Amino acid sequence: MNILLVALHKESKIIPASYELITAAQQLGGTLFTAILAENAQPLAADMAARGGGKVLAVSQADLARFNEEVYAKVLAELIRKHQPALVLGPANSYGKALFGRLAAMVSGVMTSDVTGLALENGKVMVTRPCYGGSVIAGVVSKDSSGPYFVTVRPKIFAESTQGAGNVVNETVAESCYVSGAAVKEVKSEATGTRNLAEADVIVSAGRGIKGPENVALVKELADALKAAFGASRAIVDAGWVEYSQQVGQTGRTVNPKLYVAVGISGAIQHLVGMRSARHIVAINKDKDAPIFNVANYGIVGDLFEIVPALTRKFKAELT
Numbered sequence: 001m002n003i004l005l006v007a008l009h010k011e012s013k014i015i016p017a018s019y020e021l022i023t024a025a026q027q028l029g030g031t032l033f034t035a036i037l038a039e040n041a042q043p044l045a046a047d048m049a050a051r052g053g054g055k056v057l058a059v060s061q062a063d064l065a066r067f068n069e070e071v072y073a074k075v076l077a078e079l080i081r082k083h084q085p086a087l088v089l090g091p092a093n094s095y096g097k098a099l100f101g102r103l104a105a106m107v108s109g110v111m112t113s114d115v116t117g118l119a120l121e122n123g124k125v126m127v128t129r130p131c132y133g134g135s136v137i138a139g140v141v142s143k144d145s146s147g148p149y150f151v152t153v154r155p156k157i158f159a160e161s162t163q164g165a166g167n168v169v170n171e172t173v174a175e176s177c178y179v180s181g182a183a184v185k186e187v188k189s190e191a192t193g194t195r196n197l198a199e200a201d202v203i204v205s206a207g208r209g210i211k212g213p214e215n216v217a218l219v220k221e222l223a224d225a226l227k228a229a230f231g232a233s234r235a236i237v238d239a240g241w242v243e244y245s246q247q248v249g250q251t252g253r254t255v256n257p258k259l260y261v262a263v264g265i266s267g268a269i270q271h272l273v274g275m276r277s278a279r280h281i282v283a284i285n286k287d288k289d290a291p292i293f294n295v296a297n298y299g300i301v302g303d304l305f306e307i308v309p310a311l312t313r314k315f316k317a318e319l320t
């Protein structure tokens, strides 16, 4: 079975979720290909090859400097027609989600998104993915189709591959692939200087218990002391205290850190579905019956305005 990984990058660096795809693919065996599309794909391709990305197909072109899903999909469709993978893997981040549905339609494939497990069953790829807000884990086998099976894999499920075998092959595709109805002029980071929620090992999130926007800094300080990303419940996003990009939950981001600290968050189901797969959950809440304690590994019942500054002082002293 040929497996194609779509490695994505940001600010001239491979995003860590791409290294995780190598580990996911290795579980299945087969022949591994990696596609890397960039203005200068060589250094990125060499990085993927050194980590075990197999045959790394490097496409370098000025039009690939910025992520344009229409162009990326056309280039990848051409690589897929040439190399005939049975399975195509990409990260279930915003880029992967934008790209894979379009790509599957272009080459008559089928797709499953946000996958947390992959295995071979009777020669077919079986994936698992959470459904109904994480209450059910579904096993999914693709229907037979003329095209490959496209799967986006949730970040932080598989370990990053650090080394392995691979070689880089330069590829060119038809010039028509670069013709697009849209041009990406500029890419702006929404929250400059903040850590990325999807990739964070540690997240500290704030909820309505913080009382007002002036107290966001209190929780951000704890996040900084732990070198953590800062997240939020929808209540304080809707109130305009923090940006939507920080929202965790059903209508925000799904996160999967090693440690999730919930500060003044009640634990509504719509919040839990976005974070309850975290390996360890610590909840700080003054209400001992708050539902967040049902999923927390460690609970601190008390006033966050006393507990959070004390923890920040302690971690600053211990970790710096």
Ligand SMILES: Cc1cc2nc3c(=O)[nH]c(=O)nc-3n(C[C@H](O)[C@H](O)[C@H](O)COP(=O)(O)OP(=O)(O)OC[C@H]3O[C@@H](n4cnc5c(N)ncnc54)[C@H](O)[C@@H]3O)c2cc1C
Residues within 6 Å of the ligand: 206, 207, 208, 209, 210, 232, 233, 234, 235, 236, 247, 248, 249, 250, 251, 252, 253, 263, 264, 265, 266, 267, 268, 269, 270, 271, 274, 284, 285, 286, 287, 290, 302, 303, 304, 305
């Ligand atoms: C369709 C739909 C989609 C939704 N999507 C999302 C989503 O993606 N993400 C999300 O988060 N929500 C989402 N919600 C909203 C969700 O239902 C809750 O309303 C929201 O999560 C509540 O946020 P909260 O826990 O911050 O606030 P609250 O429920 O008001 O909880 C505040 C908590 O702070 C505690 N507290 C108060 N003062 C202190 C103190 N001094 N010290 C310690 N603890 C204190 C309280 O005991 C309470 O438990 C969605 C709702 C709907 C209907």
